[in-house]
Amino acid sequence: QVQLVELGGGSVQTGGSLRLSCVASGDKYHRYCMAWFRQAPGKEREGVASIDRYDTTRYADSVKGRFTVSRDNAKNTLYLQMNSLQPEDTAVYSCAAELGYCSGGPPVFGWFKYWGQGTQVTVSS
Numbered sequence: 427q428v429q430l431v432e433l434g435g436g437s438v439q440t441g442g443s444l445r446l447s448c449v450a451s452g453d454k455y456h457r458y459c460m461a462w463f464r465q466a467p468g469k470e471r472e473g474v475a476s477i478d479r480y481d482t483t484r485y486a487d488s489v490k491g492r493f494t495v496s497r498d499n500a501k502n503t504l505y506l507q508m509n510s511l512q513p514e515d516t517a518v519y520s521c522a523a524e525l526g527y528c529s530g531g532p533p534v535f536g537w538f539k540y541w542g543q544g545t546q547v548t549v550s551s
Contacts, residue, residue: 428452428523428540435519435545442511442549448504448521448542458540459524460497460504461533464517464547473533474519475506486532489515511549520544 434446448460461476475495476484483495494507504521522538529537 428455428458430521430523430540430542432519432521432542432545435547437548437550438511440512440549440551443507443509444511444547446506446508446519446521446545446547448506450502450504450523454525455502455523456499457525459526459528459533459538460495461522461524461528461538462495462504462506462519463522463533463535464515464519466514466517469517471535472517473535476528476533477504478528482528484528484530484532508547511547513549513551515547516549517547518544519547 429451431449459478462474464474465471474486477495477497492510496505521542523540524538
């Protein structure tokens with residue numbers, strides 16, 4: 427099992443940056459596909475980015491070139507560096523984990539077993 431806690435959410439002006447962290451506890455963390463999702467008010471949950479045990483990454487088209495996902499297995503921590511933030515990036519961001527390899531595209535809801543509680547990111551105009 428893996429337990430996940432997101433950190434680093436907050437408010438930022440348009441064009442600013444934030445770095446989210448997801449601290450994991452449990453076993454076999456290194457073998458998990460790790461991912462970030464977000465859900466804005468009135469919108470469906472969106473798969474943002476994923477990273478596997480070999481540091482292969484996948485991104486949603488909406489964040490390519492602006493967001494970077496990484497992991498530090500020694501610290502059992504997943505990161506999401508968010509640059510050039512826009513108001514449409516405002517959402518609750520959650521990390522997720524599933525044992526094994528990631529999919530060939532952006533992460534898909536329903537494929538992940540373990541979830542964090544989420545952290546709010548607000549980008550003002």
